[in-house]
Amino acid sequence: MMLGGDPWDFVDYIRDNQETFYELLRQHLELVGLSVLLGILIALPLAILANRLQALAKPLNWLANIGQTIPNLAVLGLALPYLGIGFRPALFALTILAILPIFLNTYVGIREADRAVVDAAHGMGTSSSQLLLLVELPLASPVIYAGIRTAIIQNIGLATLAAYIGAGGFGDWILQGLAMVSPPILFAGAVSVAVLAMLTEIILGRLRYLVIPAGLRIDSKR
């Protein structure tokens, strides 16, 4: 229906623009990697704190749950008037949106850690910090991992939208394709980011077994 050629010519387009491809890939991965890393650094301590101080748990959970219903595009857009255009506002918005699933999963993961095991650890005289590091966090690790995985996949999608506020990434090609009514450019961006997301999901699914402590693995193998 469109002008400008067959969408499947995108293969040639990527081959002819390899340098741009690698540049967009680098921008995309940088945004996702940094925002998820920052998200972990902020969300993990917050979730641990919320489990220790019940007064914090309610408001933080409430905030995280409401936060997840706020449209991603709005969070990106709101960073714009205050932080301007480019990488920084995008990183800011992506970090905030990465915090939400990681916080919620870590909080629930620690709270739902097997009480009997935690009680046994108490009975063995573990200190509070030992309990956290040696018992609660390992028990919660599959759920925490699931939260980080959600954040990574979510942010690969968000980094695509970040092109709208000038942060680069594969979204750039999608915007160009839309503006120039060129299906090959449109597809070059869309297929690249779709493959990136699917590959990441498959790899993260495989890596799951590395993160789950050996003692918990027997349960997960049905």
Add this chain to the structure above:
Amino acid sequence: MRYLLENPGDVLELALEHIQLVGIAIVAATLIGVPLGIICTRVRWLEAPVLNLTGILYTVPSLALFAMLIPYTGLGSTTAIIALTVYSLLAITRNTVAGIDSVPPATLDAAQGMGMTGAQRLLFVELPLALPVMIAGIRIAVVASIGIGVIAVVIGAGGLGQLIFDGIQRLDADRIVAGAIAASVLALATDWLLRRLGELMRRDLRTAGGKG
């Protein structure tokens, strides 16, 4: 907040457009996802590939899925509805399978002992008992679709994303906030409504069981 208070009519109109997009997609996804889920519980080897495929499709960024559909279905709401349907399939299919699987074997044995055929068992025993879990799946799909539907504005499908998109282009935070609040309230309200519906059904099932 000012924009929201000064232009409630405009916001309402966009909200209705949004509800229409999401509503059509959810109905379509339910019509595809529920039978697909039922088939998965009957033909067991299909379960893993079907759920894996819908799971993988779910990871494709929405802007990319929109973009890949444009050359075939054009700009506008049709493309948006197709994409939202694809995203909703995962939650609805997965929860249909989980719901039917959660029916106690004793109940199924009783149904068989009463001489029910396979179709009767599905319609009068398995699906009613699975309904709360299926509604939970629809709830997840609706809330996610309201969020993803916002992005559909970039392919000209309208909805509440229009406010946010206009706000970004005019650097007008007020419009962005108006769109964000409207979409968030819409998501929270439908979530609450569907949650109540699910609870009501669970209660219905319990009292019905008590009388029998």
